[in-house]
Amino acid sequence: MNERFTDAPSGPSSDEVPDSPLNxxxxxxxxxxxxxxxxxxxxxxxxxHSTRRHTALPKARTLIEALPWLTRHNGKTVVIKxxxxxxxxxxxxxxxxxxxxxxxQAGLRPVVVHGGGPQISAQLARLGLESEFTAGxxxxxxxxxxxxxxxxxxxxxxxxxxxxNRHGPLAVGMTGxxxxxxxxxxxxxxxxxxxxxxxxxxxxxxxxxxxxxxxxDDGRIPVISSIARSADPYEDTGVYNVNADTAAAALAAALxxxxxxxxxDVEGLYADWPDSDEVVSELTAxxxxxxxxxxxxxxxxxxxxxxxxxxxxxxxxxxxxxxVPHSILLEIFTDEGIGTMVVPDKREGExxx
Numbered sequence: 556m557n558e559r560f561t562d563a564p565s566g567p568s569s570d571e572v573p574d575s576p577l578n579x580x581x582x583x584x585x586x587x588x589x590x591x592x593x594x595x596x597x598x599x600x601x602x603x604h605s606t607r608r609h610t611a612l613p614k615a616r617t618l619i620e621a622l623p624w625l626t627r628h629n630g631k632t633v634v635i636k637x638x639x640x641x642x643x644x645x646x647x648x649x650x651x652x653x654x655x656x657x658x659x660q661a662g663l664r665p666v667v668v669h670g671g672g673p674q675i676s677a678q679l680a681r682l683g684l685e686s687e688f689t690a691g692x693x694x695x696x697x698x699x700x701x702x703x704x705x706x707x708x709x710x711x712x713x714x715x716x717x718x719x720n721r722h723g724p725l726a727v728g729m730t731g732x733x734x735x736x737x738x739x740x741x742x743x744x745x746x747x748x749x750x751x752x753x754x755x756x757x758x759x760x761x762x763x764x765x766x767x768x769x770x771x772d773d774g775r776i777p778v779i780s781s782i783a784r785s786a787d788p789y790e791d792t793g794v795y796n797v798n799a800d801t802a803a804a805a806l807a808a809a810l811x812x813x814x815x816x817x818x819x820d821v822e823g824l825y826a827d828w829p830d831s832d833e834v835v836s837e838l839t840a841x842x843x844x845x846x847x848x849x850x851x852x853x854x855x856x857x858x859x860x861x862x863x864x865x866x867x868x869x870x871x872x873x874x875x876x877x878x879v880p881h882s883i884l885l886e887i888f889t890d891e892g893i894g895t896m897v898v899p900d901k902r903e904g905e906x907x908x
Contacts, residue, residue, distance in 0.1 A: 577800030624888045629662040631813035634894050636803035637669040639820040641877035647899045652718035652885040664771045671711040678706050690744035695754040695796045703796045707780040728774045731783040732794055734766035737802060739795040757795025760786035762809035772856035804860030809865035815864040817857050818877030823895035835907060837896045840865050861897040870898040
């Protein structure tokens, strides 16, 4: 496993080079790329040249080592579903924002989709409203829907946009309602074979990418809350609470993204949980489809989203441990990665993504 990126400690001595996203070693090059030069001792200095030690040289080496990945991903769209513990831990939130801005400055086109389950539940409790779940889905009454909109667009999104914009005027907050980005139809839960009404919960019906593409073309980072307008033309004011994993996957497919990245609170997809904690590093869409009925309920929407993405034009879909600082950089700019990657079913003669 490759070395993790960590925040640089304050006040390093003159002969220490702290770990950071710009100076942690990247140990391998992507398939088909040129291997990075080893960080060996400097070559002898020719006569007449300065022998003064340059303590920043490891930073230059790391940048050169990252070149194959920068070349591979330049100009590519990456959709990132922000969720899990990374949403509530201050250090992880800051690290996430740094990662996303780094992607943008490195020539990628990141799009962030987020939910906000813990924050919604906390606000409902403050207002004396009950948080009720059926078949793993939040029962969303009209009153609850008002809270969902307020929390996602007015709290979670604003905080994330502000974190990103500490690094420049880059992030623009939107909801799926805006510019008709997401349209949804009513979703029902299935309990013991019976259909149950769970209120204003929707499933994605269509995606309109025009506004998102315009922001990307302008160098911005779209940050989108998982709220969708009603796809019913006769329901002018209808909005739906949509699962953020599902929304991110649908948007990634509609944008033709290079990859979908889903942050969660586990290391990845476990091969035989709970009997084993071995993480599956890579599997095909067909292999994932076989495993879906056996997965824990919390992983199902994430893995269903990954399956939908790779079967609809997205090159790879990845589930990452959002508890690891800078997990996005570790996944994109190293060869091994740190989570589970889902790839399309291989056709004969095709290279592995």
